[in-house]
Amino acid sequence: KKKLERRLPPGPKSIPVLGHLHLIGKNPHQDMQKLAEKHGPIMYLRFGFVRNIIVSSPQAAKQFLKIHDINFASRPPHEASKYISYDQRNLSFGAYGPYSRNMRKLCTLELLSSVKINTFKAMRKEEIRLLVDNIENAAREHVSVDLSTMVASMTSDASCRMIFGKKYEDNEIDERGFKVVIQEVMQLAAIQNLGNFFPYLSLLDLQGLTKRMKAVAKVFDKFLEKILDEHAIPKDPGQTKDFVDTMLDIMKSGGAEFEFDRTHIKAVLLDMLLAAVDTAATTVDWTMSELLKNPQIMKKVQNELAEVVGIDKMVDESDLASLEYLDMVTKEVFRLHPVAPLLLPRQSIEDCKIDGFFIPKKSTVMVNVYAICRDPKVWTDAEKFRPERFVGSNIDVQGRDFELIPFGSGRRGCPGMQLGIIMVRLIVAQLVHCFDWTLPDGMKPSELDMTEEFGLVVTRANHLKAIPSCRLHLN
Numbered sequence: 001k002k003k004l005e006r007r008l009p010p011g012p013k014s015i016p017v018l019g020h021l022h023l024i025g026k027n028p029h030q031d032m033q034k035l036a037e038k039h040g041p042i043m044y045l046r047f048g049f050v051r052n053i054i055v056s057s058p059q060a061a062k063q064f065l066k067i068h069d070i071n072f073a074s075r076p077p078h079e080a081s082k083y084i085s086y087d088q089r090n091l092s093f094g095a096y097g098p099y100s101r102n103m104r105k106l107c108t109l110e111l112l113s114s115v116k117i118n119t120f121k122a123m124r125k126e127e128i129r130l131l132v133d134n135i136e137n138a139a140r141e142h143v144s145v146d147l148s149t150m151v152a153s154m155t156s157d158a159s160c161r162m163i164f165g166k167k168y169e170d171n172e173i174d175e176r177g178f179k180v181v182i183q184e185v186m187q188l189a190a191i192q193n194l195g196n197f198f199p200y201l202s203l204l205d206l207q208g209l210t211k212r213m214k215a216v217a218k219v220f221d222k223f224l225e226k227i228l229d230e231h232a233i234p235k236d237p238g239q240t241k242d243f244v245d246t247m248l249d250i251m252k253s254g255g256a257e258f259e260f261d262r263t264h265i266k267a268v269l270l271d272m273l274l275a276a277v278d279t280a281a282t283t284v285d286w287t288m289s290e291l292l293k294n295p296q297i298m299k300k301v302q303n304e305l306a307e308v309v310g311i312d313k314m315v316d317e318s319d320l321a322s323l324e325y326l327d328m329v330t331k332e333v334f335r336l337h338p339v340a341p342l343l344l345p346r347q348s349i350e351d352c353k354i355d356g357f358f359i360p361k362k363s364t365v366m367v368n369v370y371a372i373c374r375d376p377k378v379w380t381d382a383e384k385f386r387p388e389r390f391v392g393s394n395i396d397v398q399g400r401d402f403e404l405i406p407f408g409s410g411r412r413g414c415p416g417m418q419l420g421i422i423m424v425r426l427i428v429a430q431l432v433h434c435f436d437w438t439l440p441d442g443m444k445p446s447e448l449d450m451t452e453e454f455g456l457v458v459t460r461a462n463h464l465k466a467i468p469s470c471r472l473h474l475n
């Protein structure tokens with residue numbers, strides 16, 4: 001009877017030591033999707049010493065993220081966050097407790113609220129204008145542009161201005177350059193680090209990752225200290241306060257009601273930067289890829305823009321609310337290309353029972369959003385890009401409809417969702433309204449490669465290149 005009560009969810013046969021690690025390759029979300037088709041929506045996989053529960057249906061996701069939300073509100077230990085994010089003092093990998101609760105409340109209210117996001121409206125407009133100007137130059141010369149790089153550069157500049165108050169030139173962090181160092185952090189955070197599965201191995205550093213993490217942590221700490229020092233001089237009352245100003249104000253006022261010093265500020269700043277830079281850019285990249293692959297849908301978006309905005313001016317952020325078809329296109333991209341296909345891992349706080357299965361305390365829970373969003377039992381023509389499926393549907397990405405949760409849900413759902421959605425919709429609207437797009441070298445839409453590369457976010461394996469031509473009749 002006791003054995004039955006402690007019945008783990010089903011899973012494939014494991015091997016000694018590794019458990020199921022050998023079954024997971026370069027694209028874990030796709031490997032887990034295939035395994036779940038065989039073993040069910042609540043599946044057990046062991047990676048070294050770590051017990052993992054893989055969740056692959058909307059009903060099961062609701063159990064973990066809503067009904068038993070508080071028990072799965074923690075995050076597992078994470079080597080990269082330990083070294084780079086000040087012993088997991090960051091928000092995204094912080095264990096659940098008074099610190100993470102308070103820090104999240106502070107970030108939601110002070111940094112990511114609608115009011116705060118609105119204060120950066122003019123800045124977003126400027127940065128998008130620069131992007132459009134650069135593309136216009138290429139359009140005049142009829143040459144192709146590397147859209148992946150250009151959009152990533154724009155979102156990185158906009159994020160830096162919002163968080164730190166200014167853009168950083170490539171040589172300002174160290175000789176490798178700002179973007180290369182950020183990519184190094186993203187890579188270190190995503191790599192299959194054996195130390196995460198065999199804690200004693202982290203001391204031996206067989207993969208050489210600890211050495212790299214310590215080195216990059218040092219570079220970032222120096223950079224963040226410099227930024228905090230630069231913000232020591234108070235701003236004029238009329239000037240927009242960036243995230244650093246806001247956090248320093250809270251630290252100085254002592255109004256945080258929890259331990260909040262320079263280290264906590266640095267951990268959260270780094271978190272915001274990593275969370276903001278690649279997520280929106282990658283979603284824009286996938287949207288433009290799908291639109292280039294489906295020219296009739298691109299045309300429909302352009303027609304809506306011409307009608308709502310007019311062909312004689314650029315899109316304004318206030319137009320977004322009236323762009324219904326664009327909204328459906330964005331939802332469809334979030335469905336087929338969730339940038340965090342396994343969300344961020346959760347950890348169970350106590351032993352628990354779900355659907356008759358025993359979920360032990362300290363299990364890592366991964367919700368396979370990718371599998372849910374491509375499940376033919378949940379979506380008709382699941383693999384097809386068809387924004388029209390949302391006509392007359394109430395399904396949204398806010399975290400209430402468990403068949404579509406690209407931002408997660410519940411206590412640890414994404415607090416930057418509103419900002420992320422604005423950025424994605426605004427950039428796509430502007431790119432599609434200002435330009436017509438064709439693929440280079442006579443490539444047919446059906447030939448566009450859509451291979452994914454797994455990392456902290458799932459990007460295109462190859463950069464997206466396309467030829468712009470100007471569309472607008474600006475006065």
Ligand code: HEM
Pocket residue numbers: 091092093104112271272273275276279280283339340343344345406407408409410411412413414415416417419420421424
């Ligand atoms: C298209 C844009 C974005 C997508 C798709 C996205 C997606 C996600 C996902 C899937 C999670 C994990 C949720 C979970 O475990 O349930 C997350 C967490 C998080 N996101 Fe985002 N995100 C985006 C933009 C942003 C932006 C712009 C910011 C802030 C500037 C941000 C800040 C965060 C933070 C701080 C967390 C950790 C929350 C916690 O652990 O409590 N995200 N995001």
